[in-house]
Amino acid sequence: SIISVARDITERKAVEQELKESEEKFRLIAEQTLIGICIAQNKDLKYVNKAFGEIHGYTAEEMYEWTINDLFNNIHPDDLPQVEENRRLRETGDRSIHHYSFRIKTKSGKTKWLDVVSRFIHYNGEDAILATITDITELKEIDEKLKESKHDLDERVKELTCLYELSKLVENPVISLGDILNGTLNLIPPAFQFPDITIARITYDGKEYKHANYEETEWKLSTMVEINEKPLLIEVYFLEDKPFLKEEHDLIRDIGIRLKVTLEEKEAQNRLRESEENYRMGFESSTDGIASADMEGNFIDFNKPFLEMLGYSREELFKLNFREITPRRWHEMEDNMIISQLADGKDSGIFEKEYIRKDGTIFPVNARFWIIRDDQGDPVRMWGIVRDITESKKAEEELSSLAKFPSENPHPILRLNRNKVIYVNNSGNYLLDIEEDDEIPDIFRNEVERAFETSFIVDVDIELKDRVYSFTITPFVEQNYVNLYGMDITESKLAELKLIEINELKSEFLRRASHELKTPLISIKGYSDLILALHKDQISSEIISKLNEINRGCERLQNIINNLLKTSQLESPELKPKVQKEDLSFLIKFCVHELKSLTKARNQKLDLNIQDGQYCLFEKEEIHDVISNLLTNAIKYTPPYGKISINTEEKGDFMMISVKDNGIGFTEEQEGRIFKQFGKIERYGQGLDLGIDGTGLGLYISKRIVESHGGEIWMESEGKNKGTTFYFTIPSSK
Structure with a gap:
């Protein structure tokens, strides 16, 4: 008999047909795409598309004969460890998607960068690896160029930051040469690619400026510039073997050029300042009157002999015009001389004329003037020298x-x-x-x-x-x-010499007496302090009070001795102030802060009307004494709840400082004594709540200090109990 079994395979056939179509679609897509595709199974390449072969420089047919090891042999040696690690992970059962990149050598020997994605798939019923590769060589080259550009940009930013910070550093008008060069040293390492191993040294004018860990190595970069015929050498060293960038060569050269320009400008400014100081010294030390005015005849500046010649104060003369101190009969002649000088450019030569003093008297002078022009040739200022020829x-x-x-x-x-x-x-x-x-x-x-x-x-x-x-x-x-x-003049000369000798003996006596007084004073105060320190708990309050009074008396006597010594020093003709550019605003605020406790104790109001950053030429310690003395006097001689104000005002080439109070004031007779030695006005027994300690030397010392700076000091008071204003001037630094 025949047994027949029939099975419906329609569905299977349909699936097989669908799978076949899918595979054909995959192959169609795989062969058309620019992405390289391969399937590896059991260390053999089961599938390779056209793009995969072309990326490697081979045909797909040639690569079908390859194994995984053949692929690995084409990988760049530096990238091989990464790929081997991925294969090891696969062999231990890692089924995740792997994404990485590496370099290969193509058939022609060219190096390419590949971007790779690999994953597990089922292929012909077994596990396989599907890998897709993309040629990213151009992207890598673009990326490298971007990195190089970014690096160049970063280096440029560091260079510009260094030069910007250097510009800020040298903008400080009072910065010293040493601070400029040390500041430049600190800017160099951060501007280089390896700041931690970068050190530098700058050599200029016989001096070295260098980092604390400075040492010379074989990895060196240097530049030299000449500044006013003096070489400036900048040396930069790496502590390790590293190459210098071109930008670093350019930077160190630019720093040298910037320092050259800056230091030459600084030296030019110093020469200008010295010239101005020399001019001011000559201006103030001249025995002839010197004055300047604008082209309308309004005064701009004048020296002390010019003021003394006319009898005006500085403030009064600033309000006047040249014509107002010249008799009318000279006006036409002077107008003609100005017109003539504007035409031919020559100075007036010496001529004789007259001036009018404040008291109305007319006196003869020899005069000479000339006109100053600006860069465009326009007349802007007149200068004149005059000499009183009355005698x-x-x-x-x-x-x-x-x-x-x-x-x-x-x-x-x-x-x-x-x-x-x-x-x-x-x-x-x-x-x-x-x-x-x-x-x-x-x-x-x-x-x-x-x-x-x-x-x-x-x-x-x-x-x-x-x-x-x-x-x-x-x-x-x-x-x-x-x-x-x-x-x-024999007799008058002898008398003059005798007076000089007597004055020197007086000064010598003051010096010796002051020194002799210091020794016992130190002992008295020292033992008094010692008793209070060691035995305060064993002595009565009355004795403690007496000991404190001894200490206060010692301090007063110490102040007197210091003033006597200061007086004898100021009388020496060889003593000249060591002037330099200083911040007057800061010094005034400092003095006010020192005396704040005194004003607070007396419930006084102190107004400060000054601008910040007012620079003048003076010796700081000396002018500190002047300001402190005027402030102390104002506090002492102004009753409690009084008002004190400090003001500054520019007057030509000088700065005028004033200390005003609403205290007890001065009579005309007292005004003539206060600037003399021991010229103190006694206030005992007048029923006033005042501080009355003092020797009468403070204002005399202040006067000598101000005059040694080329300035003036004076006071104004409307009378008793109507307050006082003390003024003094010192040269400004503009």
């Missing part, structure tokens, strides 16, 4: 009155031209042993030449035949001769 005029009048009988005059009288004696009277003949037509005596030759050259009167003291004579040499340039008028 020489009187001498000329006396000489003229004696001209009829000069031979009978008891004083030596001569007339000289540039080479010889034109006339000599009997007294001059006897004293100098010369005749008419003789050559000019050597003792007068230099002074006569100076009188001719300057057209100014020259005074000279000469010792002749055991006597001292003062000769006045008056030039008459147009007539080409000078007149000499001599006078015996």
Whole structure:
């Protein structure tokens, strides 16, 4: 018999057909895609698409003969450990998707970067690995270029930051050379690619500036610039073998150039400041009056002799015009001289005119002025030098009155031209042993030449035949001769020398007395402090009070001794202040802070009306004493609940500081004494709640200090119980 079994395989056939179609679709897609695809099973390559072969530089047919090991042989040695680790994980059962990248060597020897994704699949009923690869070589190259660009940008940012910080560093107007170079050293390591191993040294003007861990190595970068004919060397070292970047070469060169520009500017500014200080010293030390005004004739600046000549205060003269101190009959002449100078550019030459003093008296002067122009050639300022010739005029009048009988005059009288004696009277003949037509005596030759050259009167003291004579040499340039008028000043000279000797003895006495007083004073205060420290709990409150009074008395005596020593020091002609540019605003605030407890104890209000950053030329310790002394006086002589104010104001090339109070004030008689030694105004027994300690030396010391700085000090008071304002000036630094 026949048994027939029939099975419906329609569904299976359909599945097989669907699977076949799916495989054909997969192959169609796989062969068309640019992504490389391979299937590996049992260490053999079971499937490789066209793109996979092309990426490796082979045909798919060639790669079908490969094993997994052949693939691994083409991987870059540096990337092989990563790929081996992935294979190890697969062998231990890791079935996760792996995504990584590595380099291969193609058939032509070219290196490519591949992005790889691998996963487990079932293939022909068994486990297999499906790997897709993408050629990312161009992306990697772009990425490397981006990294290089980012690195270049980072280096550029560091370079610009370094140069910016250097610019900020040198902007400080009072920074020293040492601070600039040390600051530059600190900016160098952060600007380099390896800051932790970067050290530097700067050598300039015989000095070295270097990092604490500085040492010379073989990995060096340096640059040199010349600053005012002096070399500046910058050396940068790596402590390890690292290459320097081109940007670092450029940076160190730029730092050198920036330092060159900065230091040359600083030196130019220092020379300018020294020039201005020398000008100010000459301006203030001149015995002639010097003044400047704008083209309208309004005063801009003037020195102390000019003020003394006219009798005005600085504040009063600032409110006046040149015409207001000149008699009307000279106005037209001066206008014509200004017009002439504007036309030909020459100074006025020396001419004679008159001025009007504050008290209304008119006096003669020799004057000379010139006009200053700006960069565009426009006139902006006038400068003038004047000399009071009142005394020489009187001498000329006396000489003229004696001209009829000069031979009978008891004083030596001569007339000289540039080479010889034109006339000599009997007294001059006897004293100098010369005749008419003789050559000019050597003792007068230099002074006569100076009188001719300057057209100014020259005074000279000469010792002749055991006597001292003062000769006045008056030039008459147009007539080409000078007149000499001599006078015996032996007695007045001796008196002057005696006064100098007495003053030196006084100063020496003050110095010695002050030092001698210091020793017992130290002992007294020392033992008093010792008793209070060791036995305070064993002695009565009354004795403690007495010991405290001893200490306060010692402190007062110490202040007196210090003032006496300061006075004797200030009287030395060799003592000059060591001026430099200082912050006046800070110093005033510092003095106010020191005395704050005193004003608080007396319930006084202290107003501070100053601007920040006001710089002047002064010795800080000296001007500190002046400000503190004026403030202390204002506090002491202003009753409780009073008001004190401090103000600053620019006055031409000077800064004016004022300390105003609403205290007890001064009478006219008292005003004339306060700036003298021991010029204290006694306030005992007047029923006022005041601090009355003091020696009367404080204002005298302040006056000497201010005048040694080229300034002035004065006071104004409307009278008793109407308050006082003390003013003083010091040179500003602009």
